[in-house]
Amino acid sequence: MNEKYHYKCFDCGKTYSKDEIENNLIYLCPVCGVVEKNKPQKGILLIEYDYETIKRKISKDEFLKIPSGKFWLYDYLWPIDFQNERVKKITNQLKKISLPGDNFLIEKYDNKTISILDETRNPTLSFKDRASSLVALKAIELGIDLISAASTGNAGSSLAGICARLGLRSIVFVPKKIPEAKRIQIQSFGAEIVLVDGDYDLAFDICLEISQEKKWYNRNTAYNPLTIEGKKSAAYDIFISSKGKIPKNIFIPTGDGVILSGLYKGFLELKKLGWIDELPKLISVQAKGSDAFYRYFNTKKFEYKNTESIADSICAGAPRALFLGSKSIEESNGFVLLVDDEEILTAQKIVSEKFGILIEPSSAAAFAAYKKNVIDDVLLLFTGNGLKDISSLAKWNKQPEVLSNNSIKEKYF
Template sequence: MSQTNPIDHILHLKCLICGKTYAPDEIAYVCPDHGADGIVDVEYDYDLIGRRISQGDLLYNTNYTIWRYKPLLPIKRDSKVPPLTVGWTPLYRTRRLADELGLKQLWVKDDGRLPTASFKDRASAIAVIKAQEQQAEVIAVASTGNAAAALSGLCASVGQPNIIFVPETAPPAKIAQLLVFGSQVMLVKGSYDDAFELCLQAAAKYGWYNRNTGYNPYMTEGKKTVSYEICEQLGWRAPDRIFVSVGDGCIIGGVHKGFKDLLELGWINRMPKLMGVQAAGSAYLYEAWQNDEDVLTKPPIKAATIADSISAGLPRDRLKAMRAVRETQGAFISVTDEEILAAIPALARPTGVFAEPAGAAAYAGLVKAVNEGL
């Protein structure tokens, strides 16, 4: 491997279905033996990483973005990063909310402060770098809104052409944002899942770099940075539980991966329980968890929820999402659209933190968990 641009801290990519491993340059996205279902995990050489970065190093690192953790990310050491400030969002201690719910401590991680106002900027920043490492002319993604906006904004910051596939039912305001950033937008007659499939086909045919969640393994690696930040902001202590809104499953999979990295490095001493919160109208993973169903054989559902950013009839990162909950002894929770809408002001009024429905779903799940004694 080149000594000028090494990615020698990656051991291999491992298929979550069959366990087969591949060199990073051997496959583009998924295990060829299983097609689009063959999601792979990026596995690292933690001994090597531990020699390149330490908690002590971070004490003196004034780069308060996700790039402070660059040795833990799947990119070349000298890769240029987008100029937008991604990461190191506030972690607020919310005493009033904690008191209302009878909890000793409660914290809110506010990723609404990111450049395009959503968590998805973390993954899109990695997508832009990986695409440019491969000298891709175009990046493509399918999204109901937030991932599209994230990619659109990050691409605009570096002049990277991109094509966005969105269902025609996507909120007009989110589509307008894409056009403002200069993206080429493809409105798909159908659901998010239809847009996802069309994006896969088009990217493969035309050689575009594919940012699709649950297909591109490196998106998990961008999203895991939130776990690093949470632990560092808490003085390298892991929380007891983390409530995460779940649609495709990539975010909760990324949160899990981040904590696994920190455990392997010896920077924390325990894994928090991960609580996945799904909208009742898009509760594929909740149903599978409740009924002990195999997510590889469970058929898609028809998803319909006001929380468009977590609407997915077939969660593409379902293997990582289910693993995250089961391996941490967590749980999946289902909340109605009414509970999600009620959670928006219930979260905002005591904290000053505004969340769209997809983000507020996590708080709705916490409220339900407390009320039901989970």
């Protein structure tokens, strides 16, 4: 195929032209793609580029001079036509979705040096902005002005916020137990919100059914190939920020497995380009109350189970990218770790007090897993801001006693 990029099915390996997939709003492989209730997806489409041509176009040293967080500056690695007239019209608005270029941090804990990718400062305060930005740009390129999505909160608020910045409309399906702060954030960005009487997996299925009927452009994680593609940008930002010296071990909070899959794809592309010699080890972190990856990785069998954890962002009974994510772990020689809610809350408190970073429970899971498995040369992925779920913060911050003027003076004088 004489194109900048094409689509390839993860399961059956069949390839498709970009026009065949995009002009017909196809999301999964037409041959083997299937979405079943409470099951991982099959037929996920991945995007492949002409890596040999890219290698001739730019060198590793030249690439490392590109500012972190501005993914459009290397347009040859994205499935967006930046010369499209509709995209060109919003080119000056790209700074509205620019990611912070200084979010690669080096910290000390118990005399150990750890790296952190702090996604809490993204436009809508979560990692999901990486995927939402790319999905929104593709919608603009295709002349679409409304995007739908199912979400536990972060993907929904991200889509709503990015759409608001770029002049698009959004409709978000969320489970009834969504944290209030996330619900309010989605609504505040002007999105239409649908509160589903059920869990995330039900919200996902209903959103898909209605989107297909209404022919809405759908952002559902792993279902839309651009969600995986967008999240690979973190791999490039880590590469740039570390000056090519990527940490050997990366702790990744895991729910649906799309962040995990996207990071793997980005690192694999860096290897294909000859800019790194080996992949970092991807360490998937799950809450004990939502352990589908852990069970599948160790048994190669999937069984649907209801989920329950304070880390709502990584609660998924049927991880949509389970098979792709598991391969990503295997191919990087990684593994899966479990942490319980108590360990997550303890980690959240430590990160806040020691590093001054307020993270939500799913992010804290990464630090909790590191504390149980201390190794060298690590990077922790902090995927969401703590203000997205203040109910978890309230569990370890006591309500202060109201003191009178005299009582205050007695206490401090």
